[in-house]
Amino acid sequence: MSDHAPQPVDRQLPTDEARDLISLVRDIAQREIAPKAAEEEDAARFPREVFALLSGAGLLGLPYDSAYGGGDQPYEVYLQVLEELAAARLTVGLGVSVHTLACYALATHGTKEQQAEYLPAMLGGGLLGAYCLSEPSSGSDAASLRTRAVREDGGDWTLTGTKAWITHGGIADFYTVMARTGEEGPRGITAFLVPGDAGGLSAAVPEKKMGMKGSPTAQVHLDGVRVCDDRRIGEEGQGFAIALSALDGGRLGIAACAIGLAQAALDEALGYASGRRQFGRPIADFQGLRFMLADMATQIEAGRALYLTAARLRDAGRPFAKQAAMAKLHCTDTAMRVTTDAVQILGGYGYTADFPAERYMREAKVLQIVEGTNQIQRMVIARHLAGPPQTG
Template identity: 55%
Template sequence: MPVERLLPSDEAHALIELTRDIADKRMAPIVDAHEKSETYPEGLFAELGAAGLLGLPYPTEWDGGGQSYEVYLQVLEELGARWAAVAVAVSVHGLACHPLFSFGTDEQKQRWLPDMLNGKLIGAYSLSEPQAGSDAAAVACKATAVEGGYSINGTKAWITHGGIADQYNVFARTGEARSSKGVSCFLVARDTEGLSFGKPEEKMGLHAVPTTSATYENAFISADRLLGSEGDGLRIAFSALDSGRLGIAAVATGIAQSALDEAVAYAKEREAFGRKIIDHQGLSFLLADMAAAVDSARATYLDAARRRDAGMDYSRAAATAKLVATDAAMKVTTDAVQVLGGYGYTRDFRVERLMREAKITQIFEGTNQIQRLVIGRSLAK
């Protein structure tokens, strides 16, 4: 059953209806086949771009949708409820657009941003390394200044859309090790000589969108692909991650809502001891807790989005939203499997896939332990 949403305008309502139409008619019929075969849905991302769903929170002057983050996140939730892998890829694409929009020059934005926002160019975010996940200051990939630009050497890991994306935000060291001013941000094209991608990771979930490593061997990057100034890299990365955490919170809420819907539908049909199982108090209380968790997750990410839209500091709110929504997704999907019993543990029912997909939301864009660290530090201030 569609979520009844409180939206700020008729245009926002129309966007939600458009998203549901695409999700139901274009995505839902093919999700199982692509997830089982672990194949990328060619052309789908371009369709989402053509529909205007990729650049919603960016200004219309750059081919964006001019929408609030509050609206954009609810679009992501709708996508996440139908196909988490695609919704995560959309969120990461938005994360990759942020450094260019917020720190790029007008010339850089004119050159690349419109095509990224309308889906002609796919973006990816490349911060993590084999030894640098939660500890972003441990970035070792190095960019050495050479005539006309930089030579990059090193390895990046856990890149959503790796090998498929056209543009990569690459964070590489241009200064002293572990210095907060020692990392810079570059916008790197997929066809850059010296850049190669590893074999896609064999993941627990999100099978339809590849996650790979990337290796840079004397890869030349022209100076006009440096975003911001040298040493701005970590500031750019963390600024983008605040927005990205809200995207993952919205996707996680969509996963949880989908699991709740599946569990309620099953409980209305399944009988035990002469009654529908939803009429048994023990089961109805479990479903009530699941519904409360989904509603709380949605309210938390919307609060953070409204703070962002109002120009307020929202770092703590983003960390809270990511923590609450992804923990809720893990619990709700696990409980949905329990409601379906043995059937829930089989691949004949969606809740098994939803549970696997929920797990990763607690890990990327900063593990939930990192979110607690962010919240704790804000309290200490």
């Protein structure tokens, strides 16, 4: 209903190479992802061919070492790539973030031999990963997980248990799995790299969700899955520390995806408000809507600045866990507010599937839940500020 075209985000990019990378991503997003997004989400279709295209373009291993097929890109750049992808279709942006999360344990804690054997295919060989920490009875309390890995006489491991809420569950080529190998609590957990075709590994029927229908989320069952010891990542008992470290980066991925989704909603609302006429003029001329649009844009810019600040700390090797939690909290709450306001600006049309605003709103909700709920983020931030809570 409008000739208004969204303006590309003015990116803060450190090099000409990074600018070329963003141009490539933007082109792929506009040609290959956005035009099919509404139809494929409605049909709950996962775009595996898009991930193959991204892999071929070197976009599935951006923050990792080029010696193993990665892109040697700083998180500052990688996260802006995620934002561009999520603005075109959240299923794709979040999928790349989850894949990057699934590669983290091996890329940072694997031996040189493990990295040389497995990482090239994971980063640039067309494979897709999944990250398995949560379980039906352990979500926010991840340290209470029950999936168990038992070492056999020959040195191999047998994994038994169920993982829940697994993005790419049932379609992933590899799973980074946290399993209990020792005592109760966080010190008894170990990380394993499990092939997607391992005997005894299966996935339940995907969950029926209010949004992100094109991204399969399913329980993953491990029924006596045998894994050789050279697929154990890190030392025994180190898995929970690896998982928490991975989640710090993963939270930044979700933050960037949230800002991409919010930016798409703002662009949609602005385009509609500029073209829709009431009382003889565009509704964008009315102060009430102008203030809504101004608030939406300000929240998005603040969120973008927050996730980029955390990313730069990470790139500099400085502590960033507090800022990652802040970014995840602020950016996902922003996505929920902005997408809700976008529906309001479109009025009745915003409530129909003829416009993408209602889909954006449905998709935004899950971002406040994944990679640690926003209540957990507040607990993390408060712990950094005031220390652990007093007991007794």
